[in-house]
Amino acid sequence: MFTVLIRTAILYFLVIISMRLMGKKQIGELQPFELAITIMISELASFPMQDTRIPIIHGVIAIITLLLIQTILSVLELKSEKVRLLLNGKPSILINNGKIDIKELRRQQFNINDLMEELRLQGHFNLDDIHFAILETSGQLSIIPKTNLAPATKGDLKVPFKQDTIPVTLILDGSINHDNLKILNKDENWLNEKLKRFNIDSPKEVFIALIDSQGSFYYQKKV
Structure with a gap:
């Protein structure tokens, strides 16, 4: 009985730590791959709890492996628009x-x-x-x-107003979204001119730049 308590406590804290490292999203806000990993982690933790014949290290290694996969995918998502579209649509x-x-x-x-x-x-x-x-x-x-x-x-x-529209991302983590530039009928030269007005020499310096819902140019440089 004491062994079961220890195994359960270890796996519980490991799952809690894993969830915290995955971020603060609520279940309804998780992307499909994040939800899949969350479910798999909970399942992997439950098996060693129920069956003491399964070495606890097997569950620990599997959970850590999934956590590493999720971390790698999250970094790739942040760096690449194509990876984000592939994983999340x-x-x-x-x-x-x-x-x-x-x-x-x-x-x-x-x-x-x-x-x-x-x-x-x-x-x-x-x-x-x-x-x-x-x-x-x-x-x-x-x-x-x-x-x-x-x-x-x-x-x-009776206040003059301008209709809100959908914001369009132009730069994300230093990478230009050329498809969105085409949607605006703009090119890279136009974007570079915009950046120069704010004393920015290269898109690589920008964390995010977009045209907001009011048609204004918004940017934030990398730290």
């Missing part, structure tokens, strides 16, 4: 400029009832109020309402 626009993309709904196996439920849960009851609805890679739905119908309604106050 990309967000899907379900409502575009106020219109439901039926093909994308079918592709994501997301029915209209699910969509309406998600909108209601976020306080939106009319499709006419939605400018963009984006299904994130974590499975959560992001809503961009029409700006004149947003809280503290600018339309009611």
Whole structure:
């Protein structure tokens, strides 16, 4: 009995440490590969707890191996847009400029009832109020309402406004996203000119640069 208690305590603390090292995301925010690793770690920990004939070192080695894999993949995700797309996919626009993309709904196996439920849960009851609805890679739905119908309604106050749109990432950890530049009908020379205005000589110096929802250029340099 004492052996079982010791084995359980060791594996428990090992799993807790592993979860902490994997970050502070909630279960609903985990990417598919992160969720798979989380489930596998919990399963690997349970086997040596239930069966004392299994050497505890087998469970420890397996858990540490999965933790290393997850850490390596997370670093690759941070460094490479292609790896991030391969592991996580990309967000899907379900409502575009106020219109439901039926093909994308079918592709994501997301029915209209699910969509309406998600909108209601976020306080939106009319499709006419939605400018963009984006299904994130974590499975959560992001809503961009029409700006004149947003809280503290600018339309009611007769305040001039500019419609929010989807932010576009241009640089991530020093790497230029050429596909997003094409979406904006811009090229690398245009981006370099933008950076020079802020005394930045190379994209390699930039951690993130993007065009925000108001069309403004935002950047943050590497530490």
